[in-house]
Amino acid sequence: MIAPSQRTVLDHDVHTLRVGSCVVHRIADMDRVKWPATAMFRALSGEALTQAAARTPTGMVDVAAGALLLSFNSYIVETPDAVVLVDAGIGNDKVRPDRPVWHQRNARFLEALAALGYPAERIDIVVNSHLHADHVGWNTVLVKDAWVPTFANARYITPKGELDYWSKLYETQGVETLHGAYADSVAPLLAHGKLETVETPHEIVPGLRLEPAPGHAPGMAVVRLAAGDTEILFLADVVHHPLQLSDPRITSNFCQDPAQANATRQRLLDDCVARGTIVAPYHFPTPVFGRFRRAGAGFEYLPL
Numbered sequence: 001m002i003a004p005s006q007r008t009v010l011d012h013d014v015h016t017l018r019v020g021s022c023v024v025h026r027i028a029d030m031d032r033v034k035w036p037a038t039a040m041f042r043a044l045s046g047e048a049l050t051q052a053a054a055r056t057p058t059g060m061v062d063v064a065a066g067a068l069l070l071s072f073n074s075y076i077v078e079t080p081d082a083v084v085l086v087d088a089g090i091g092n093d094k095v096r097p098d099r100p101v102w103h104q105r106n107a108r109f110l111e112a113l114a115a116l117g118y119p120a121e122r123i124d125i126v127v128n129s130h131l132h133a134d135h136v137g138w139n140t141v142l143v144k145d146a147w148v149p150t151f152a153n154a155r156y157i158t159p160k161g162e163l164d165y166w167s168k169l170y171e172t173q174g175v176e177t178l179h180g181a182y183a184d185s186v187a188p189l190l191a192h193g194k195l196e197t198v199e200t201p202h203e204i205v206p207g208l209r210l211e212p213a214p215g216h217a218p219g220m221a222v223v224r225l226a227a228g229d230t231e232i233l234f235l236a237d238v239v240h241h242p243l244q245l246s247d248p249r250i251t252s253n254f255c256q257d258p259a260q261a262n263a264t265r266q267r268l269l270d271d272c273v274a275r276g277t278i279v280a281p282y283h284f285p286t287p288v289f290g291r292f293r294r295a296g297a298g299f300e301y302l303p304l
C-alpha cells in the first residue's frame with residue numbers, strides 16, 4: 001500500500017510519495033485558487049457543475065460560487081540518477097497584465113523548495129511539459145533587470161514540437177507570445193544555451209520518460225516514472241480538473257486543438273485504468289496522487 005505523506009513547508013502544502021528508490025514531492029506555486037467554472041469550461045452549465053461536484057472528491061468544486069478550485073503543481077522527482085523538476089509554475093516578477101493573479105508576483109516558491117531540501121543548484125533537470133505561461137514561470141528569475149536561468153546547474157528539456165511552434169509564433173507575435181512567457185521564460189534559456197528539445201517519446205533518465213500527449217498544446221508531453229512495479233504519470237494539462245472525468249469530452253477553453261485534446265485524454269484515461277497508474281495532475285487541487293476508475297460512461301478520481 002503506497003500512501004503519500006503531507007507536511008507544510010514555508011506555507012506550502014507538500015505531499016510526498018516514496019516508490020521504490022524514488023521520491024516524489026508535490027509543491028504548488030499557487031494552490032487552491034478559485035476560478036469561475038465557465039472561465040475554464042465555457043460550455044459547462046450550472047446543472048453539469050452540480051452533477052460533476054457530486055462525483056468529485058470534496059473541496060474541488062464550489063457549486064454555490066459557480067467556481068472550481070485549481071492548483072499549479074510542480075513535482076520534484078528524485079531518482080537514483082537525478083533530481084528533476086517537472087513543470088515550473090508561474091514564477092515571480094513576470095509581467096502578465098491580462099492574468100491579474102499571475103502578474104508581478106512575489107512568492108516564496110524557491111525558498112520553500114530549498115527548505116524542502118532542494119535549493120535551486122540541486123536541480124539537475126527541469127522538464128517543461130509544454131510552454132504555456134503557467135508551466136515555465138520558474139525557468140527564470142529577474143536579476144538586475146535581466147531574466148536568467150533559475151536553476152544554474154540544470155538542463156532544461158521540452159518537446160521539440162513545443163519550441164518549434166512557439167518560436168515560430170514569436171517571430172510574428174513578439175512579446176505577446178504566451179502572455180509574455182516566451183520572451184521572459186523561454187528565450188533567456190535559449191540565449192544561455194540551456195534549453196534542449198527532444199522528440200517524444202524520450203528517456204530523460206533511467207525510469208523517467210517523456211511521452212507525447214498533444215492537443216492542449218501542439219507538442220505537449222506527459223512524464224512517466226517507472227519505479228519497480230509502480231508507475232506514476234505526471235499528466236500536465238491532459239485533464240485540468242476532476243470534473244472532466246464524469247464526461248471526458250469536457251475540454252478546457254485553453255486547449256488549442258480540442259479534438260486532439262479529447263483523443264489524448266481518452267487514450268490516457270483508458271491507459272491509466274488498464275495499468276493501474278498513479279496519476280499526478282498539474283492543476284488538480286490536493287489530494288493530487290490518485291488513480292482513475294471507470295464510473296458509468298466516464299471515470300472518477302480516487303485519491304490514494
Ligand SMILES: [Zn+2]
Pocket residue numbers: 132134135237282283
Ligand atoms: Zn496549465
